[in-house]
Amino acid sequence: MMARAHPDAAQQAMLTPGPPEFTSYWRMVWRRFRRHRPAVIGAAVTASLIVLAVAGPAITGHRAEVVRLSQVFRPPGAGHLLGTDELGRDVVTRLMLAGRVSLSVGLVATSISTSVGTLVGFIAGFYGRWVDIGLTRLIETFLSIPSLAAMFVLAKFLGTGLTSIILVLCLFGWMFTARLVRGEVLRIKRLDFVDAAVVIGASNRRIIIHHLLPNVLPPIIVTLTLAVGQAILAESTISYFGLGIQPPVASWGNMLQNAQEYLWSAPWLAIYPGVAILITVLSFNFMGDGLRDALDPSLKR
Amino acid sequence: MARYLAGRLLQMLPLLFGISFLLFFLLTLAPGDPVDMFIMSDPNVDAQNIEALKRAYGLDQPMIVRYVKWLGRMVRGDLGWSIRFKQPVSQLIAERLPNTLILTMTGFALALVLAVPVGIYAALRQYSLTDYVVSFLSFLGFSVPLFWFGIVMIYIFAVNLRWVPPGGFQTTGVAPGWPMALDRVRYMLLPAAVVAFYTAALLVRYVRSSMLEALRQDYIRTARSKGLRESTVINKHALRNALMPLVTILSLAIPALFGGAPVTETVFGWPGTGQLLVQSVLSGDHIVAMAMLMIIAVLVVAASLVADLAYAWLDPRIRYE
Numbered sequence: 358m359m360a361r362a363h364p365d366a367a368q369q370a371m372l373t374p375g376p377p378e379f380t381s382y383w384r385m386v387w388r389r390f391r392r393h394r395p396a397v398i399g400a401a402v403t404a405s406l407i408v409l410a411v412a413g414p415a416i417t418g419h420r421a422e423v424v425r426l427s428q429v430f431r432p433p434g435a436g437h438l439l440g441t442d443e444l445g446r447d448v449v450t451r452l453m454l455a456g457r458v459s460l461s462v463g464l465v466a467t468s469i470s471t472s473v474g475t476l477v478g479f480i481a482g483f484y485g486r487w488v489d490i491g492l493t494r495l496i497e498t499f500l501s502i503p504s505l506a507a508m509f510v511l512a513k514f515l516g517t518g519l520t521s522i523i524l525v526l527c528l529f530g531w532m533f534t535a536r537l538v539r540g541e542v543l544r545i546k547r548l549d550f551v552d553a554a555v556v557i558g559a560s561n562r563r564i565i566i567h568h569l570l571p572n573v574l575p576p577i578i579v580t581l582t583l584a585v586g587q588a589i590l591a592e593s594t595i596s597y598f599g600l601g602i603q604p605p606v607a608s609w610g611n612m613l614q615n616a617q618e619y620l621w622s623a624p625w626l627a628i629y630p631g632v633a634i635l636i637t638v639l640s641f642n643f644m645g646d647g648l649r650d651a652l653d654p655s656l657k658r
Numbered sequence: 659m660a661r662y663l664a665g666r667l668l669q670m671l672p673l674l675f676g677i678s679f680l681l682f683f684l685l686t687l688a689p690g691d692p693v694d695m696f697i698m699s700d701p702n703v704d705a706q707n708i709e710a711l712k713r714a715y716g717l718d719q720p721m722i723v724r725y726v727k728w729l730g731r732m733v734r735g736d737l738g739w740s741i742r743f744k745q746p747v748s749q750l751i752a753e754r755l756p757n758t759l760i761l762t763m764t765g766f767a768l769a770l771v772l773a774v775p776v777g778i779y780a781a782l783r784q785y786s787l788t789d790y791v792v793s794f795l796s797f798l799g800f801s802v803p804l805f806w807f808g809i810v811m812i813y814i815f816a817v818n819l820r821w822v823p824p825g826g827f828q829t830t831g832v833a834p835g836w837p838m839a840l841d842r843v844r845y846m847l848l849p850a851a852v853v854a855f856y857t858a859a860l861l862v863r864y865v866r867s868s869m870l871e872a873l874r875q876d877y878i879r880t881a882r883s884k885g886l887r888e889s890t891v892i893n894k895h896a897l898r899n900a901l902m903p904l905v906t907i908l909s910l911a912i913p914a915l916f917g918g919a920p921v922t923e924t925v926f927g928w929p930g931t932g933q934l935l936v937q938s939v940l941s942g943d944h945i946v947a948m949a950m951l952m953i954i955a956v957l958v959v960a961a962s963l964v965a966d967l968a969y970a971w972l973d974p975r976i977r978y979e
Contacts (some may be wrong), residue, residue, distance in 0.1 A: 422683045433884055479743060498676045501958045503913070506951060510681065514688040593803050594921060598940065610803075617809055617925070620817050620824070627813060631806030639799040646797075 371627070387649035396647020396654075399640035406637055409458035418499035419447035422605060428640035430623045440625045441625040443615070448625065453635055455607035458519070460637070463589035465540045470530035475573075478538025480589065482546065483565065493539070500507045500534045508591060522601045526588050534580050541573045582645035593634050609634045663967075665835025670959050677955045678732075682725050685944045691717050692741035715741055728948065737943035743937070746934075747949045751931060757827065758918035758930030761846060764910065765919070773858040774904075777865025778897070792862060799859020804852065808925035811848050822847050823928040849926040853854050853919050857911075863898070864907055872900040902972050911963040913957035914945060917950070 377393075390396055418491070427446035431437050439448040476494065481492035508525050515521035519544045554564050589609075595601035596610025604611055616627035685978045693711045695702050712718045716727070719910060737747035782790040816824035822844050823829075872878065873896055881891045918932030926931075931950065938946035970976045 371688050430766075494673065498680075498941065501955050502677055502681065503675060503917060503935075503951060503954045503958070504936050506939055506947070506954075507681065509936070510684045510947070513942075515686045516689070570842065590801075590803055594805060597803075597805050598924075598936070600940075613806060614811070616806075617812070618811065620813050624813055624817070625822075627806075627809050631803060631810065634803050634806065635798075635801055638803075639797060642797055656826055 366596070385411070386648075390647050394650055395643040395653075399643030399647070402640040403644065405459065405539065406456060406640070409529075410453050411462055413453035413456075414450050417447060417450045417453070418630035419450045421492070422446070430504025430619075432623075433625050436555050439629050440623070442626055443619070443623075448629060450611070450613060450631060451607045453608045455612055456603055456633065456637075457631065458606060458608045459592060459610070461584045462519065462523060462526070462592050462602075463637075466526035466530065466588045466592075467581060467584045469590045471577065471584060472529040472533050473527065474531040475538050475577055476535025479538075479542055479565065479569070479573075481535070482539040483561075483569070489539070492535070493572055495539060496532045496539075499529065500536075504529045504530070505591075505594065508595055509598065509600055512595055514600055517603045519602065520591060522595060522656040525595065526591055528590060530584060530591075536579060537576055538573055541576060542569055545569055545572050578652060579645055579649045582648055586590065586641035586645070589634060589638055589641070663963075666963050666966075670917070671965075673959060674952070674955060678952055679725065681951050682728065682944075682948060683721065684918065685939075685947055686721050686724060691715060692941065694942065725815070728807035729944070732949075733951065737949040740938075740943055740946045742941055742943040742946070747946050750934065751949070751953075754929055754931045754934050755916070757928065758923070758932060761849055761917065761920055761923070761930060762853060762915045762929060764846065764850045766915070768850065769857035769861055770856035773852065774865055774901070776858075777862040778869050778900070781866045781873065781900075782892070786909060789866075793865070796862045799856050802856075804856060804921045805925050807855070807964035808849070808852050808922055811852060815848060825925070827927070827929050845928075849919070849922050849928050852922050853927075860906075861907065864903060868903045869896065869900040872896045873901070890916045900971070905955055905968045905972060908964040909961050909968055912961040913954050914966070916957055917954040939973075 377598075381564070397551075417438075423446070425445035427442075428441050429443055431441040433440040433448075435449050437449070439452070441447055442451065477492055477496070481489045481496075509528055511525045511528060512521065515524060551564060551568055554568050559567075578633040592601055592608065593610030593613070596608045597613050599614060600610075602608035602611050604614075613627065619626045676940070679892060691712075693708060693715065697708060702817040709718075711889065716724060721841055728738065737751070739745075740747050740750055776792055780786075780789040783789055812824045815821050827842075827845055828838070829841050830836045837940045878891060878896055882888075886895075900903075915923075916931065918930040920932035922935045923930045923933035924936050937943075938950065
């Protein structure tokens with residue numbers, strides 16, 4: 358009710374330059390996000406995936422790590438909803454366990470790389486001069502490296518395991534946010550309200566935290582959401598090529614490692630892990646799209 | 659203009675230098691050089707032979723010495739020697755480049771033919787059912803893990819329908835001429851479709867949003883209000899401006915033409931440069947990997963310059979000083 362009472366006030370708050378008035382702005386964002394159907398579905402699916410990954414393995418009644426050679430390659434059906442794999446492990450249970458790994462790798466890696474990117478972008482955009490030139494060169498360098506092959510190289514260098522895959526994703530993921538944040542900071546820094554803050558003697562710290570950060574936050578949130586999907590895709594590709602998460606620990610990517618050989622005899626092994634990746638990444642991308650529309654006050658629909 | 663160009667070219671050098679050092683450092687320090695791989699395949703090799711092999715290939719020297727030697731050869735245009743294939747790298751790349759070019763160019767051409775009209779149509783009918791379907795397909799295109807998409811295509815069209823072979827490049831013993839050409843097409847159909855689909859998925863979004871942007875401009879309203887036919891407004895005024903960003907996107911795709919489609923080529927067993935890169939990295943054939951990575955990096959840097967120049971040429975409002 359409250360939200361509906363002041364639709365213009367929210368718009369008005371955004372039209373006047375300056376840090377957005379928080380309560381009304383976020384209320385407007387929430388209202389717009391709710392109306393974006395794909396985004397809402399994406400959010401609901403993501404939430405269910407997380408619940409399934411956390412609680413699911415306990416419910417299925419199978420212990421995925423137990424190898425049972427009498428049960429290998431059971432097709433989907435009663436008892437094993439999505440069948441069993443080459444070692445007789447229940448595919449549903451493994452998918453959920455893999456979901457824990459893939460989702461947490463995606464979320465952790467993206468949180469770190471977005472934070473690093475934000476920091477670098479802020480430093481470059483705020484301090485300018487040679488700091489900016491140096492950091493921009495660094496961003497360009499990383500952007501010019503063919504990322505997939507470079508991720509393989511780095512994964513080989515660091516060795517396999519959870520920490521190294523996260524490091525790999527971070528090292529080749531931070532520069533997109535950095536480039537974006539730098540541009541935004543440069544743009545906002547020139548606006549009148551920042552000059553006003555400087556004139557009344559605000560410290561750099563205050564300007565960054567109270568004036569720049571709130572204005573840069575919306576695009577950061579959007580890239581963060583989209584980057585989670587990208588990170589999950591990258592992790593699955595690296596694990597598929599055998600350089601990421603190693604068996605017996607399951608990830609959606611390494612479950613597909615031998616999928617191609619089993620296409621004739623046990624195609625379900627090749628299908629379901631990919632479906633899990635697709636649904637997850639699609640959900641994050643839809644959420645990102647919805648957030649982009651919801652967070653941008655200039656889009657009126 | 660000349661000054662701008664010279665400046666940009668000069669900036670490229672330290673950039674490429676930095677990239678090469680970083681990649682060389684990581685590649686040479688990563689465990690598993692080709693000699694190690696060779697030992698794994700033949701456990702009977704004795705330690706003395708390993709030493710001799712490593713010395714013969716210069717793998718026993720410190721990293722920095724190897725880097726300087728490599729850089730010296732690279733500057734003289736010598737890409738080096740592949741330990742795994744026992745061939746000069748330039749020859750390896752030359753053998754595979756035609757395969758990659760035909761795959762990527764077919765894929766890109768299909769993507770363009772598909773994405774441009776569809777994107778424009780979706781923009782002209784924003785929020786229509788077609789628009790939503792196109793958006794959804796495009797979202798699918800960049801949310802799907804490529805390697806898995808390839809596997810699913812193989813499952814549907816090769817395993818179940820048996821329309822095309824499940825991978826590879828050619829059938830041995832096919833008569834040259836038309837039968838051979840048709841044979842190649844059958845092998846290329848699936849990988850080219852995969853390349854086309856994900857390229858189109860990215861392109862269609864650009865085309866759609868840039869067409870929407872163009873349609874919002876004042877000159878479109880002017881054109882309409884002076885009574886021009888809608889087709890003239892769209893074709894002469896909106897389209898021309900909407901397709902400009904496409905030039906940038908396409909010039910940025912130049913490196914991908916050379917670098918191929920690493921994932922797609924690997925899944926389909928297509929002997930292209932992308933597959934060569936992936937295999938070289940995985941098998942520790944550093945010199946090949948370095949050569950491929952550096953050529954791609956040079957192309958990436960050059961392509962961004964070409965894109966900027968093309969943009970300035972097309973849009974008279976942009977001037978580089």
